[in-house]
Amino acid sequence: MGDMSEPDVTTIIAEVEAQEAELVLATFTHEQAWRLGARLVELATERELPVTVDIRKGTQQVFHAARPSTTPDNDSWIKRKVRVVYRFGASSYLVGLRARAKGTDFNADQGLLFQEYAAHGGAFPVRVAGVGIVGVVTVSGLAQQDDHALVVEALRELAGSRPAA
Incomplete structure (x- = not known):
């Protein structure tokens, strides 16, 4: 069995599924994408976090910023996490957690190269009500x-929502 101090993987899966259900926007414009990216950079700057932030609408990269102490490797992680969201229709964290819950290696199980797909947390689908996934917001670092x-x-702030109790 795993370390009992960390929540059970099924508990974390349920939390992430609830976040994805909660965080559905009415619209997702270029302006909203820019505000979301700027807010992520602002939070990272306040907390001195070494992250790269990336936001896409469809396949178009509409926001990208790299903080100090990041490297081009963060850009590689972003691309690999974004591919997971678009291919599997869920956050890269959730996809990875589901593989872990099954006791499988995501890349081996799916037959996907690790250099192309990374089921590691940080890429989250941008969903619009009545439309579905229209973009991806990613943090790496x-x-x-x-x-x-x-x-x-940051998505909760943009959506004006609060976490479910």
Whole structure:
């Protein structure tokens, strides 16, 4: 069995699924993408976090910023996480957690190269009500759960929602 101090993987999966259900926007414009990216950079700057932030509408990169202590490797992680979101229709963290819950290696199980697909937290689908996934917001540079949590925090602000109790 795993370390009992960390929540059970099924508990974390349920939390992430709830976040994805909660964070559905009415619209997602270029202006909103820019505000979201700027807010993520602002939070990272306040907390001195070494992250790269990337936002896409469809396949178009509409926001990208790299903080101090990041490298081009963060850009590689972003591309690999974004591919997971678009291919599997869920956050890169959730896809990775589901593989872990099944006891499988994501890349081996799916037959996908690790250099192309990374089911590690940090890329979150941007969903619009009645439309579906229209983009992806990604943070790279921290532990995967922290990359994911930063995205969720900023998306909640943009959506004007609060976490479910």
